[in-house]
Amino acid sequence: MIRRSRLKNKIGAIVLIIGLTVAYNEFIAYEIQRLHWAFHKCTDCTRILLVADPQILGIKNENYPGASVAIWDSDSYLRKTFARALAHSQPHVIAFLGDLMDEGHIASGEYFEKYKRRFDSIFQTPDDVMKIYLPGDNDVGGEEDTVSAHISDRFEFTYSQPDTLSYKSVNFFKVNRLTHSVPGAPSDAFLNDYSERNTTNVVLSHMPLLFSPGSFVQSVVKELSPQLIFSAHDHKAMHTSLDMATNQLSDIWILPPHENRLFHLRLDMGDIHEVQIPTCSYRMGTPYIGYGLASVDTHEKLVQFTILWQPNRFVQILVYNLVGLILIIFSFYFAAVWAYRVLSGYVTYTKVPNMRT
Template sequence: MLRRNRLKHRVISIGIIVLVTIFYNEFLVYEVQKLKWTMRECSECVKILLVADPQILGEKYENYFGSWIARWDSDRYLEKTFSRALKFSQPHVIAFLGDLMDEGHIANAEDFEKYKRRLDSIFSMPDDIMKIYLPGDNDIGGENDRVSPNIHKRFNFAYTQPDTLVYKTVTFFKVNRLTRTMPEAPKDAFLNDYAERNTTNVILSHVPLLFTPGSFVQNVIKELSPQVIFTAHEHKAMQISLDTATDQLSDVWILSPYETLLYQLRMDVGDIHEIQIPTCSYRMGTPHMGYGLAYIGIDFSIC
């Protein structure tokens, strides 16, 4: 009898531990993480929520027994984290920096539409927020294979919008290093005229630019005169600064996942800042995931 009671108590204890673990991992952990987030009060700022490399799972590579559970769990994680980030940040603009799908570049038309419906369901957003979509190599190819013109056109048709978008005093340029294309430069995009015009030029690119400049990147910087660049692809958070006077990198550092302070960067001192945004998916093989939140203010700084 004593042994039976001990076994019963052990089973109950294990059951309680399992239930507490499930509750923490499925519900409480998201609320705990929110307590670590930092927010800035700025009524005149343009707030930008940056989403990088969600890479929702497809059905060709993930075709093992029970793979539907992996897709469901990954989608659920993305939906839970994004909805909380959206509610917390209340952004004016949401920029998706590419690699929306894991198998977009190999998907047929039917699968592509299915993946897009999943994305729309995961990343549910109010209509009054500006959305910007960039293709990544997993969406249209370009890393280990060539970019397919038809696949590229399909993505652009699904997310129809111009390559230059303006929100208040911020101009966004969509640059595609995979296809080596960029929008035409505005006639008034001069580096030394920002303060007078009270404008900010922002480049959005899936593939990082400043680490490996080359002729294409040099032309992008010359023509578009950005103050800040947001990129993705590497699945980690980094900040890189280019001194335009010397054309040399002046600062490179990894943003610590254990610090929650806002980083403030001046944009009127002749430097161009590139901020790499980490993946928001736990499926990318990196221990640190997240979203980016930028405040572009009238004081010519970005946080």
């Protein structure tokens, strides 16, 4: 009976360790991270949730043993982090800044539809929130290969929407550096004086713009007169500003990883601000993962933005492996002790109940 009780205690301890590990990695870690996020309450602003480079995994590159588990875990991570970011930010607009799929540019029509359904099941959004979708190089090509007109048209047909959209006093312009396309702008989107504008012009681009100037960037600045640019692609968080008076970059800085504070940008100082948003997928080779959140106040000519940093999934996977290894070692140890006792004729004694006379 004593030996049986000890076995139950050991099994109970193992179950407790596994349960606590799973609970922390799959729930508690995300809730703790969420407590540190910044949030700007405002009554007359437009809140924008920015999703960069989710790159949901495909079956061609993920063709190793256990790939289905890796795909499931990546999808699960994106689903959990996005749901929390959505609940926290309560956005008016969600902008998906490209590279929605890892293999969109090489997928057949059948698999593209499957990836699209997976993407929609991961990033579930309310119907009353405006959604904006940009193509990235992994969606239509353009980085290591040329942009296929057929593949590009397929993306545009699937995510059919204008390249110019407006929400209240904010105009959104979708530009594509891969295809060098710049949309037209409504006539009331511009005024010569920044301080007198009654609208905010926001350019959305998958590829960064200001840090790599050229004729395309000049045409974007000239034709759209943006005050604010959001971009992705490089899987990092960075701010760049262009002084329109000198046509020179005036400020460049990396957003500190896991520093959950609000950054403030003025829109009436003659600068164009570009904010690069980090990837939200842990599979992109960087430990710094998050979503962007911006509040645009056209009346006050002010933007406040932050990064909703996420837990490092690779650390969680490492914890799983370490706990699993420890449990395996202890299991072998207990099995060896039990075998030794059996083979050596180890005798255990049980307590004899008291006999009343």
